[in-house]
Amino acid sequence: MSPSTARTERTVLITGATGGIGRAAAVHFAAQGARVFATGRKLDLLEALEKEVGDPARLQGLALDVNDAASIAAAVAKIDEHTDGAGIDVLVNNAGYGLIGPLLDINDERLRAQFDTNVFGLMAVTRAFVPAMIRKRRGRIVNVGSIAGRLTMPFMGAYNASKFAVEALSDALRMELQPFGIDVSIIEPGPIATGFSSTSMGTVGELDASASLYAPILAEADKMHKGADRLNSPVEVVVRAIHEAAFEDNPRARYVVPGSLQAVIWAAKATPTRLLDAILRRALGLTAKKLAPSV
Numbered sequence: 444m445s446p447s448t449a450r451t452e453r454t455v456l457i458t459g460a461t462g463g464i465g466r467a468a469a470v471h472f473a474a475q476g477a478r479v480f481a482t483g484r485k486l487d488l489l490e491a492l493e494k495e496v497g498d499p500a501r502l503q504g505l506a507l508d509v510n511d512a513a514s515i516a517a518a519v520a521k522i523d524e525h526t527d528g529a530g531i532d533v534l535v536n537n538a539g540y541g542l543i544g545p546l547l548d549i550n551d552e553r554l555r556a557q558f559d560t561n562v563f564g565l566m567a568v569t570r571a572f573v574p575a576m577i578r579k580r581r582g583r584i585v586n587v588g589s590i591a592g593r594l595t596m597p598f599m600g601a602y603n604a605s606k607f608a609v610e611a612l613s614d615a616l617r618m619e620l621q622p623f624g625i626d627v628s629i630i631e632p633g634p635i636a637t638g639f640s641s642t643s644m645g646t647v648g649e650l651d652a653s654a655s656l657y658a659p660i661l662a663e664a665d666k667m668h669k670g671a672d673r674l675n676s677p678v679e680v681v682v683r684a685i686h687e688a689a690f691e692d693n694p695r696a697r698y699v700v701p702g703s704l705q706a707v708i709w710a711a712k713a714t715p716t717r718l719l720d721a722i723l724r725r726a727l728g729l730t731a732k733k734l735a736p737s738v
């Protein structure tokens with residue numbers, strides 16, 4: 444058996460595998476010979492995924508809502524049963540969504556829900572599955588963060604805050620788990636062609652836009668959204684990075700995907716904060732002329 448076959452034969456669990464990046468990663472890993480537990484909330488979509496792969500030894504769907512402690516515990520028990528207590532070797536914390544909108548229009552309940560899924564859910568799943576890796580003194584955790592965890596944009600503050608938190612948690616976990624043979628990487632995708640942007644736009648739709656201070660900008664949200672979608676990269680670029688983080692020797696701590704976005708991060712970091720603010724405000728139409736013409 445070649446070393447790379449040995450690696451891909453490992454057991455992988457992916458959260459949020461009912462669509463987008465998680466689903467594509469699940470199909471890829473199964474095709475590579477890994478044993479995949481594809482988890483999510485929508486059982487019909489997991490069944491369709493099982494059918495597509497058509498090999499229960501390679502891919503099994505499993506109910507797992509990252510916000511539900513009982514569902515996480517049930518998934519751990521099922522995996523222990525299926526693996527004779529060995530547990531998983533690779534955890535891909537992918538489930539997440541983007542809560543978009545002006546911060547003043549986002550109440551505590553919705554802000555907490557954003558952190559529940561993107562931050563607390565990721566940590567709850569990690570705590571649940573890491574003990575088996577510690578017993579084996581081997582494992583990989585791949586957290587799907589975002590370029591939004593490196594750069595802040597107006598109207599993305601809630602999502603930015605959650606993904607900045609994922610950055611810090613990933614860095615601390617990497618140092619804390621290294622003595623136990625567990626590696627932690629974070630994937631930082633830019634805009635990717637998945638269901639993500641329509642789910643995010645759905646959160647804008649939940650706002651009372653006409654009552655917002657930012658009504659003139661929110662009225663153009665659809666147009667901006669369509670423009671932004673033209674920047675999307677295909678999901679495969681993220682899957683490649685997750686693969687590398689999961690299976691390659693010496694995985695990197697962070698993967699910006701596509702790699703060309705690294706230059707954007709460097710340029711933004713090299714730009715004085717107030718100048719960057721002005722550039723982003725102008726791009727989003729955040730001007731007194733537009734928002735507060737009578738002041």
Ligand SMILES: NC(=O)c1ccc[n+]([C@@H]2O[C@H](COP(=O)([O-])OP(=O)(O)OC[C@H]3O[C@@H](n4cnc5c(N)ncnc54)[C@H](OP(=O)(O)O)[C@@H]3O)[C@@H](O)[C@H]2O)c1
Pocket residue numbers: 458459460461462463464465483484485507508509510537538539540541560564587588589590591631632633634635636637638639640642
């Ligand atoms: N696409 C992008 O442009 C982009 C860019 C940077 C980072 N990301 C990150 O990539 C990850 C995957 O997003 P995606 O692009 O693949 O979007 P997507 O197509 O909307 O998929 C998101 C997945 O997360 C799942 N999910 C949401 N809440 C969940 C919960 N409480 N428990 C379990 N699963 C849950 C969704 O399941 P349901 O169908 O049940 O909601 C879905 O399977 C997210 O963490 C996102 O922040 C995406």
